[in-house]
Amino acid sequence: MSSAAAPQGASTVPEAPGEPRALRVALLGCGVVGTQVARLLATHGDALAARAGAPLDLVGIAVRDVAAPRDPAIDRALLTDDAGPLVDGADIVVEVMGGIEPARSLMLRAIAGGAAVVTANKALLAEDGPTLYRAADAAGVDICFEAAVAGAVPIVRPVRESLAGDHVRRVLGIVNGTTNYVLDRMATTGLELEEAVKEAQDLGYAEADPTADVEGYDAAAKAAILASLAFHTRVSITDVAREGITAVTADDVAWATQTGHVIKLLAIAEQTPDGVSARVHPALVPTTHPLAGVRGAFNAIFVEADAAGDLMFYGQGAGGAPTASAVLGDVVSAARHRVLGGKGPQESTYADLPILPPGAATTRYQVRVLVADRPGVLAQVARVLAENGVSIEAVRQAPGTGGDGSTVAANLIITTHAATEAALAATVDAVAGLGPVHEITSVLRVEGA
Numbered sequence: 001m002s003s004a005a006a007p008q009g010a011s012t013v014p015e016a017p018g019e020p021r022a023l024r025v026a027l028l029g030c031g032v033v034g035t036q037v038a039r040l041l042a043t044h045g046d047a048l049a050a051r052a053g054a055p056l057d058l059v060g061i062a063v064r065d066v067a068a069p070r071d072p073a074i075d076r077a078l079l080t081d082d083a084g085p086l087v088d089g090a091d092i093v094v095e096v097m098g099g100i101e102p103a104r105s106l107m108l109r110a111i112a113g114g115a116a117v118v119t120a121n122k123a124l125l126a127e128d129g130p131t132l133y134r135a136a137d138a139a140g141v142d143i144c145f146e147a148a149v150a151g152a153v154p155i156v157r158p159v160r161e162s163l164a165g166d167h168v169r170r171v172l173g174i175v176n177g178t179t180n181y182v183l184d185r186m187a188t189t190g191l192e193l194e195e196a197v198k199e200a201q202d203l204g205y206a207e208a209d210p211t212a213d214v215e216g217y218d219a220a221a222k223a224a225i226l227a228s229l230a231f232h233t234r235v236s237i238t239d240v241a242r243e244g245i246t247a248v249t250a251d252d253v254a255w256a257t258q259t260g261h262v263i264k265l266l267a268i269a270e271q272t273p274d275g276v277s278a279r280v281h282p283a284l285v286p287t288t289h290p291l292a293g294v295r296g297a298f299n300a301i302f303v304e305a306d307a308a309g310d311l312m313f314y315g316q317g318a319g320g321a322p323t324a325s326a327v328l329g330d331v332v333s334a335a336r337h338r339v340l341g342g343k344g345p346q347e348s349t350y351a352d353l354p355i356l357p358p359g360a361a362t363t364r365y366q367v368r369v370l371v372a373d374r375p376g377v378l379a380q381v382a383r384v385l386a387e388n389g390v391s392i393e394a395v396r397q398a399p400g401t402g403g404d405g406s407t408v409a410a411n412l413i414i415t416t417h418a419a420t421e422a423a424l425a426a427t428v429d430a431v432a433g434l435g436p437v438h439e440i441t442s443v444l445r446v447e448g449a
């Protein structure tokens with residue numbers, strides 16, 4: 001069933017003398033984000049028209065179920081479950097339905113018909129963005145995706161345009177609000193992970209199925225997009241080494257506090273002399289680093305560039321209105337190009353750097369080891385690190401309880417200099433095999449020092 005009138009073709013829109021014709025905007029999706037896009041298009045219509053240089057007419061909204069309850073701000077007459085004809089007559093197509101298909105086919109159809117496309121779909125861009133970018137280039141239309149990384153936080157345009165004259169070395173981001181909320185609650189209340197996830201679900205931050213967030217898939221998609229932009233090289237989600245937060249315990253979080261750190265799920269994209277690496281994993285961040293102060297469900301991206309130095313972009317990375325803000329910024333930008341001519345930047349892949357395999361990046365580590373507290377044990381552990389080529393930066397000792405609880409034991413908290421994942425794994429295996437070692441309690445990367 002379809003209740004929206006099919007949009008008219010470009011030539012049939014009446015144009016008052018001296019006034020630019022209205023641009024037809026087709027919205028694909030009317031969920032958390034789409035509802036707010038439609039609402040802001042209606043409530044800010046005059047201001048948006050003035051900024052865009054032409055009125056923006058919302059000509060239809062594609063949904064799965066036109067009969068489903070909707071926010072009162074939605075004009076139900078615009079709803080349709082037949083997205084194809086809707087995109088055919090549009091000047092700008094806003095895709096906020098999510099998923100791979102039919103989102104990809106609909107955007108390709110829109111582009112082929114000459115429409116500019118605005119999307120928040122990080123999953124699709126990280127999996128198959130180049131197909132869309134190539135099509136947009138061939139058709140000479142814009143494809144904009146500011147909302148795909150960190151919601152309201154402007155980061156795509158700054159990396160792609162504002163920093164185009166600089167050399168970005170590294171991007172470190174807290175790009176998933178759900179996991180940042182969970183880790184923050186664990187740090188401030190001592191909750192275990194499952195309890196904090198349940199709280200995030202009750203508050204509407206986490207989905208009923210939180211897998212994409214807690215396992216790091218959402219952050220990995222954003223890492224791929226950021227790495228591609230920062231290093232002018234195609235990086236897909238399959239190139240991103242990914243580890244979520246499910247192994248982080250309340251004990252890890254408490255120890256992090258004791259050692260002057262917080263645990264954050266970081267998306268890291270960096271360029272080394274050997275190529276580009278992109279990874280997502282939990283990491284200890286010193287409390288003195290700007291990312292450590294990013295609390296609750298907020299996002300922040302820390303960019304290290306040669307000439308600019310360090311930059312940080314901070315704000316709401318999710319939610320209907322914040323994400324709609326980024327979407328509408330793109331809509332205005334695409335509309336200006338329609339009115340004045342020209343087009344936004346195309347995909348830049350000239351550098352085409354090698355993508356480093358997972359595990360190639362070197363990182364500092366903090367290894368917590370529960371050992372028997374007697375002479376010579378520290379020396380034994382230190383020897384194993386040396387034998388594996390892992391250099392110790394600092395060692396701290398704190399009382400512990402070993403084995404059956406009666407043994408005199410100590411927690412050794414060893415911070416290493418940068419080491420490869422392989423060297424660290426071999427070291428940890430060897431340390432675990434030492435007689436006086438009760439347990440390797442945790443191994444966490446340290447970033448942002």
Ligand code: NDP
Nearest residue numbers: 029030031032033062063064065096097098120121318319
């Ligand atoms: P929702 O699930 O809330 O909404 C999806 C909308 O798309 C619904 O209106 C749904 O219709 C419609 N839809 C889904 N599949 C189809 C289809 N096959 N045909 C027609 N309509 C369809 O998603 P969100 O608004 O949360 O997210 C949208 C996009 O924005 C995703 O790509 C997401 O990753 C991205 N994003 C979301 C953020 C957020 O905070 N939510 C933040 C940043 C990006 P119906 O209503 O009938 O079910």
Ligand code: HSE
Nearest residue numbers: 175176177178317318
């Ligand atoms: N689920 C994401 C988050 C929001 O928690 O940040 C969409 O990117």
